Amino acid sequence: METDTEKKLNSNYRILVVDDDQEILTLLTNWLTREGFNISTAMSGEQALAEITGNSPNLVITDLYMNGMSGMQLLTAIHSDNPLFPVIMLSGQAQIQDAIKATHLGCSAFLTKPIDQTELVSQVRQVLRITKDSKAGDGFARNVLYRSKQMVELLELAETVADSNVTVFISGATGTGKEVIAKAIHEGSSRCNHPFIAVNCGAIPEHLLESELFGHEKGAFTGANTRHEGLFMAANGGTLFLDEIGDMPLNLQVKLLRVLQDLEVRPVGSTKSYPIDVRIISATHKDLEKSVNEGEFRVDLFYRLKVIPLHMPALAERSEDIPLLADYYLQQYANRNNKQLKHFAPAAVEYLMSSIWPGNIRQLINVVDLCATLCKTNVIPLNLVKKALQDRPQQIKTLREVKQECEKNYLVSVLRISTGNVANAAKIAGRNRTEFYKLLGQHDLDPADYR
Amino acid sequence: MSLEKIIVNIDPDLEELIPGFLENRIKDIEILKNAAGQGDLAALKSVGHSLKGVGGGYGFAKITELGAGIEASAIINDMERINQLISDLTDYLQSIEVKYQ
Numbered sequence: 001m002e003t004d005t006e007k008k009l010n011s012n013y014r015i016l017v018v019d020d021d022q023e024i025l026t027l028l029t030n031w032l033t034r035e036g037f038n039i040s041t042a043m044s045g046e047q048a049l050a051e052i053t054g055n056s057p058n059l060v061i062t063d064l065y066m067n068g069m070s071g072m073q074l075l076t077a078i079h080s081d082n083p084l085f086p087v088i089m090l091s092g093q094a095q096i097q098d099a100i101k102a103t104h105l106g107c108s109a110f111l112t113k114p115i116d117q118t119e120l121v122s123q124v125r126q127v128l129r130i131t132k133d134s135k136a137g138d139g140f141a142r143n144v145l146y147r148s149k150q151m152v153e154l155l156e157l158a159e160t161v162a163d164s165n166v167t168v169f170i171s172g173a174t175g176t177g178k179e180v181i182a183k184a185i186h187e188g189s190s191r192c193n194h195p196f197i198a199v200n201c202g203a204i205p206e207h208l209l210e211s212e213l214f215g216h217e218k219g220a221f222t223g224a225n226t227r228h229e230g231l232f233m234a235a236n237g238g239t240l241f242l243d244e245i246g247d248m249p250l251n252l253q254v255k256l257l258r259v260l261q262d263l264e265v266r267p268v269g270s271t272k273s274y275p276i277d278v279r280i281i282s283a284t285h286k287d288l289e290k291s292v293n294e295g296e297f298r299v300d301l302f303y304r305l306k307v308i309p310l311h312m313p314a315l316a317e318r319s320e321d322i323p324l325l326a327d328y329y330l331q332q333y334a335n336r337n338n339k340q341l342k343h344f345a346p347a348a349v350e351y352l353m354s355s356i357w358p359g360n361i362r363q364l365i366n367v368v369d370l371c372a373t374l375c376k377t378n379v380i381p382l383n384l385v386k387k388a389l390q391d392r393p394q395q396i397k398t399l400r401e402v403k404q405e406c407e408k409n410y411l412v413s414v415l416r417i418s419t420g421n422v423a424n425a426a427k428i429a430g431r432n433r434t435e436f437y438k439l440l441g442q443h444d445l446d447p448a449d450y451r
Numbered sequence: 452m453s454l455e456k457i458i459v460n461i462d463p464d465l466e467e468l469i470p471g472f473l474e475n476r477i478k479d480i481e482i483l484k485n486a487a488g489q490g491d492l493a494a495l496k497s498v499g500h501s502l503k504g505v506g507g508g509y510g511f512a513k514i515t516e517l518g519a520g521i522e523a524s525a526i527i528n529d530m531e532r533i534n535q536l537i538s539d540l541t542d543y544l545q546s547i548e549v550k551y552q
Contacts, residue, residue: 023475113504114507114508116507117508
């Protein structure tokens with residue numbers, strides 16, 4: 001049985017059922033309405049086409065043999081406008097040639113009568129890319145929408161570590177939702193009734209970050225007219241989320257390390273230290289290991305923070321979550337602006353799923369909002385999505401570009417290991433010096449930079 | 452001789468639909484009997500096909516089975532078999548006791 005949340009999600013989908021047998025229409029309407037789907041019906045192919053134009057369903061389920069226009073003709077007519085439109089075909093005859101022909105014409109699924117309820121619902125979910133185990137509203141991370149394997153694994157680990165004091169380090173590109181997971185961990189812990197404070201270490205100027213984190217005494221420096229307790233003290237008993245920790249200056253890294261070791265803070269200008277009980281969750285979009293290798297991040301702090309590493313997948317890596325997320329943000333838009341709920345056309349959803357999303361979820365939200373704002377009808381078409389995504393051109397690289405990038409990274413590593421000694425670097429790379437120099441020239445690399 | 456009761460368990464969510472569904476089957480029997488009397492194989496095939504498609508979905512697998520038999524027999528013009536199946540369908544509809552569980 002569906003949960004209320006799943007039914008609510010299903011209510012975003014409109015399904016048109018076409019059959020010239022009223023009892024089949026009644027039965028299928030009963031089954032699918034119980035799952036929360038919005039159902040409309042048509043008793044002929046001709047009526048179905050009119051219904052599609054008027055109401056833009058997300059899926060059509062049609063009988064194959066009907067008086068007048070057959071299901072196969074209806075499928076062809078639908079696909080002449082939109083070849084990706086999902087159609088499920090039903091047939092009273094289990095004839096293999098019909099199934100082959102329907103599949104060849106682009107039918108999403110072919111079911112024989114009598115229809116099995118479970119099979120039909122399962123096919124509908126599959127075609128609409130809804131899975132039974134899509135997570136929303138569960139106990140842990142109830143604000144996170146997902147069904148992809150990557151997110152299931154990530155959140156299982158996050159839930160396991162939530163109710164402990166262990167230090168968590170979250171890596172992942174910008175806009176992947178690192179703070180959302182950090183907050184979910186806080187809310188899933190015994191600290192949930194205490195503050196969750198997030199601070200972006202890269203957004204605060206270096207000279208302010210120290211007093212922001214550790215506090216300062218009155219008169220500690222020019223302009224310190226009052227005492228400031230600092231975020232560590234403010235988060236006492238709760239969780240401090242240090243975002244973009246990779247941008248923290250080296251001198252502050254030392255102080256942070258001391259706080260983590262001693263579990264006490266000493267505000268700027270104070271001679272006294274104060275005990276703190278704060279869980280630290282840190283995050284960065286940077287390759288922190290690389291920063292350590294390059295001497296930009298302290299290795300001891302790195303290991304102190306990275307007790308439990310979690311990696312947020314990029315949106316493109318969890319593309320099966322995109323329909324769920326896009327619907328959710330459309331719902332949010334409608335609620336926020338008091339507007340009627342809109343839907344993405346199936347082809348538009350396909351396009352969203354195949355896009356690269358360099359800005360990840362943040363970019364998806366922008367695109368959804370833009371589409372919802374610009375679309376005059378209830379169904380957001382493919383061309384509008386394409387237009388909305390043009391602001392951020394697709395950044396998929398050519399194979400040549402990827403090879404070039406990989407080669408350059410490799411040469412830089414070799415130069416670093418050999419401290420700029422070309423003879424040694426060439427030996428490691430298995431090339432003679434002349435060839436190696438040529439490669440360095442191609443990538444505009446100067447060995448002197450690595451000595 | 453009274454027929455032995457056949458208990459059919461039906462999904463409670465379909466309870467509202469079942470009386471109408473069974474009334475339509477009684478009407479189907481009349482249509483089938485008339486079609487058989489007139490040797491109207493096309494009508495027999497059509498009603499058989501419809502019974503086959505609709506029966507199991509509502510929870511009456513036997514109706515699907517009998518409908519499939521009528522459709523197949525109409526295709527090969529086996530009137531004797533068709534009359535037997537219509538009689539079986541009549542008996543079945545008179546014997547069933549629906550329980551919603």
